[in-house]
Amino acid sequence: MSAAASEWFSTWFDSPYYHRLYQHRDYAEARQFLGRLLEHLHPHPGARLLDLACGKGRHSRYLSEQGFDVTGVDLSAQSIAHARQFAHEHLRFYEHDMRDELPYGPFDLVLNLFTSFGYFAEEAENVVALRHAADALRPGGKLVIDFLNTDLAIRQLVAHETKTVDGVTFQLHRHLQHGFIVKDIRFEDEQDQPQHFVERVRALTRERFEEYFQLAGLRLAETLGDYQLRPFDLATSPRMLFVLKKQG
Template identity: 70%
Template sequence: MTLLPAAVEPEWFSTWFDSPYYHLLYHDRNQAEAQAFLDALLRHLHPRPQARLLDFACGKGRHSIFLSAQGYDVTGIDLSAKSIAAARQHAHEHLHFAVHDMREPLPFGPFDFIVNLFTSFGYFEHESENVLALRNATAALQPGGKLVIDFLNTERTVRELVTHEQKMVDGITFHLHRHLDRGFIVKEIDFRTPDGQQLHFEERVRALSRERFEEYFLLAGLRLVEVLGDYHLRPYDEATSPRMIFILKK
């Protein structure tokens, strides 16, 4: 008798990010705020003209497209094939997209700057996978190149966690429940589709402290240059800042 291997449950992000309901729930993300942040970041980092940039977990490419429009050579990678298919509609000679798992070595580079924006990190079940992703980013940087990681301010987020929320979008009522589970900030998402299906998804982001990030950076061979606390690039304050934006150098 041959025993079949147990089915491996897909990682949450591989199903949720490919769902049309993910994009529906977050359709109202503030594009003006995102572009203002990127403008401020470019002024702060002042890449040389035609610098090579990597958007590390680019989604449908909205930030890659903006960065390319500023004159840089940009590559965007993401695990979601559907998101990359949408992003590729905007591709051109200096804007490229590829389906890629950040836990795998990057087949292209080197880059002058790598950006990982809007909490696109800390999704993996094992912390060693987070370090592996950072090591792959480091390997893809030019010597002296910089990596930017924009993450939520975990201390403040946990302290102010809104446990229950309801959001209606295009006639669909999304029921959101947030809680902590084994070191992760979890958002459970329940809703009924127009054809009557009851669906459940969840988001899991590891509740990483600044100190834990600094351990990761040491293991990945990155030097921490500064920590910023918001999209206006004010200094980070653990008690009040909404974000932890790490500027790192290879």
Template identity: 45%
Template sequence: MTKDTTQWYASWFDTPYYHILYKDRNYKEAELFMNNLTAYLNLPEQGYILDLACGKGRHSIFLNSLGYNVVGADLSEQSIAYAKQFENESLKFKVHDMSCPFGQKFDAVFNLFTSFGYFEDDNDNLKTIKAIKENLKPHGFGVIDFMNVNYVLDNLTPESTKTVDDITFNLKRFYKDYHLYKTISFHDNGQDFKFEERVKALHLHDFESFFNEAGIYLLDVFGDYNLNKFNPKTSERLIMIFN
């Protein structure tokens, strides 16, 4: 029997298999990005940062180690339950829907590692942008770190396999109806599983439309974690700084 759970961000993120598949994510790269980003933004000492869609909290934990007061927020109860073991007086984790205001003001709100574009309705994506604005102090900065769709499509690997903890994950990637899809199928403990990731293929001009509608000013756009300028064809990332 195949367990098919395609309402993806509400189910896939809450399964232990998500964390098994992505357990080898590059922590050094994440730390480099956070060092570069906080230096560029020149955030106040012991400033307040909201890490929106924080997952299990790897960015939040490192930001806290740099001396910032950090709140990590994510829809996944499982991820937040895991992250809570790292809490201290200046690091907290909460279950939260990023399309709603958090109810607290921050010096910076970070939305990292392509944690945007999950919603089918563009109104919900716009609501997320507006919620980020609502969460910012008057001179605070919003940051969205998204994929560069052009680069992803030019370098898409349609099929691959990855074996982690004796589980072989079969991965298929494709573009359809303005979305990038990844299907993840595998067998474990006598059961077949199939999950799906689906992200809206948003370009810079799409974000600019959201920003205009939300009354947000785009300050700068970078194309990688070293904060090199964005190139629409060759940059791996689309990193937007706004307030």
């Protein structure tokens, strides 16, 4: 089931303005987190890793540099086209919708990082995506889902924000709507034409995730609360980092 053009992520993630808005992201911090995570999970040298929703492949490249065999997949055709310039024998990239079966495994470790989940309009599609990820794991393999702590995120939601990046002023409006955290993004492009995009991430609680995991045949091994891998605390942790194992 390929993503329809009406799905917000199928257009926004391919827009050059998406990458412009988020160019400030701290990739050095992200690499430090990945290093800690690998040390925590200790996959064996040469293990097969899947970067599920890899974007332009920056983190896949780092994982490959650590000696792992890495496959990166993403829905965005433009992101995958960019990532493929860095491909080599132990690093490959494919355009892929996580709701479709993964034919590239089996993997020792599947990573879905930096809130790259919960975008779909139909809740059942989240479980389908998790089942496909589980099916792509070797026996004893692990899956890591990195999601925001929705309880804290909703309490701290910034309703309006203005950001100017490289001469483009973005007006960002955030609100909770029908079980989704919604970010409304408006700006004028370089031809002074008004543009409007929306990000929608389902406000998934820890309990709802646990229901998903059971339906997908995954066992929750531990829940961590931030990129320093401290234990999860509902009141204070910025993230929900789920470490899962395939059942059976």
